[in-house]
Amino acid sequence: MRHALLIYFLLLVFSAARAQNTANSWTGYRGPLDNGYSQAQNVPLHWSDSKNVVWKVPIPGRGWSSPVVLNGKVIWQRADIHCDHGVGPGSSPFLYQDLLILTPDCRKAFSTPVVARIDNMDQLISVGPHVMMAYQPLTGEEIWTQRVGLETSASPVYAGGKIYTSDENGLTTIFAPGRKFNKIAENTLPNGFMASPAVLDKTLYLRTKTHLYRIASSQH
Numbered sequence: 001m002r003h004a005l006l007i008y009f010l011l012l013v014f015s016a017a018r019a020q021n022t023a024n025s026w027t028g029y030r031g032p033l034d035n036g037y038s039q040a041q042n043v044p045l046h047w048s049d050s051k052n053v054v055w056k057v058p059i060p061g062r063g064w065s066s067p068v069v070l071n072g073k074v075i076w077q078r079a080d081i082h083c084d085h086g087v088g089p090g091s092s093p094f095l096y097q098d099l100l101i102l103t104p105d106c107r108k109a110f111s112t113p114v115v116a117r118i119d120n121m122d123q124l125i126s127v128g129p130h131v132m133m134a135y136q137p138l139t140g141e142e143i144w145t146q147r148v149g150l151e152t153s154a155s156p157v158y159a160g161g162k163i164y165t166s167d168e169n170g171l172t173t174i175f176a177p178g179r180k181f182n183k184i185a186e187n188t189l190p191n192g193f194m195a196s197p198a199v200l201d202k203t204l205y206l207r208t209k210t211h212l213y214r215i216a217s218s219q220h
Contacts (some may be wrong), residue, residue, distance in 0.1 A: 004010070026198035026205070029066035030155065036114035038199040040158035044217040045162075045185045047204075054214040064153070064194035066199040067212060068204045074198075074205060074212065096124070096137045111196075114176040116163060123177050127152045127165050134177060146181040148173055155196040166193035170208065182192055189213065 030036050042157040044052055068075045095101070096115060101124070113126040116139060124137040129151045134143040158166040158177075162184055166172040170192045191208045198205035204215040 004096075007014060024066070024200060025071070026069040026200060028068065030112065030200065031157065031195050034099050036112065036155055036157045036196075038157060039204075040159050040201045042202045043160045043164075043199055044202070044204055044215050045215060047189075047213075047215045049189055052214045052215050052217040056058070056201075056211050056213050058211050062211070066154075066195040067198045067207050069198050069205060074214075078108065096122075098164065099137070101137070110153040111165075114156045114158050114163065116158045118177050125156055125158075125163055125177060127156050131204050132165065132173075132175075133180065134181075144180050150181075153194045157197055157201045158197055164204075166197065166206070168192040172197075172206075182216070 016059065025032055028034060028039075031038055046052060049056075095132045097163045100177065111127045113124050116123050118127060122137050123143060123145060124135045126133045126135065130147055132146045132148055134145075135141065136143060149167045150167045150171070152165065154166045156163050158164075162174050162176055164172060164174055172187045172189075172193070175182045175187070176184055189208055189211075191210045193206070193208055195207040197207075202216055204213075206213045
């Protein structure tokens with residue numbers, strides 16, 4: 001009995017720590033829950049190369065890995081390694097309930113989908129070249145399709161009830177998922193995105209091909 005109570009207590013502590021961690025840290029390119037979902041609030045909606053930029057630092061060399069934020073420190077990785085994927089899965093495998101979802105790169109779709117829950121219904125948001133799509137994840141039924149942006153390698157994230165997706169031309173589109181596409185804002189940074197963003201309360205960490213930005217705003 002004592003062992004069972006101890007295990008139960010440790011599970012409660014772990015769950016509380018992880019819940020707090022989801023808003024205050026970004027521990028991998030798909031976030032602390034490994035699914036592109038963030039519990040962060042008041043995430044910035046508007047920025048440019050000179051607006052709402054807390055700091056901006058150049059990144060030497062090549063490497064398109066997403067930033068990781070832990071204990072107030074931002075980490076990224078550099079890799080000068082050639083990798084030819086050919087024609088096959090360009091995104092990471094995506095688990096939804098008992099389904100394994102793959103996005104092949106035959107149309108240069110390298111981003112991994114994200115699931116958003118809207119009006120008690122899940123939507124799978126997938127971003128491809130020049131187009132965003134929403135599907136019913138269990139059946140594959142299309143909910144909506146919207147042409148926007150250019151080629152996309154960064155994966156979308158779901159934060160504060162909104163989807164953030166960035167393309168290789170530097171355009172970040174923010175929209176609210178629902179029965180139809182509802183664009184909230186568009187923002188542009190020079191040199192384009194290959195890496196997915198890191199999301200914390202009131203803060204975005206955006207990595208372009210040449211710089212790492214911290215974006216924050218008190219007005220939304």
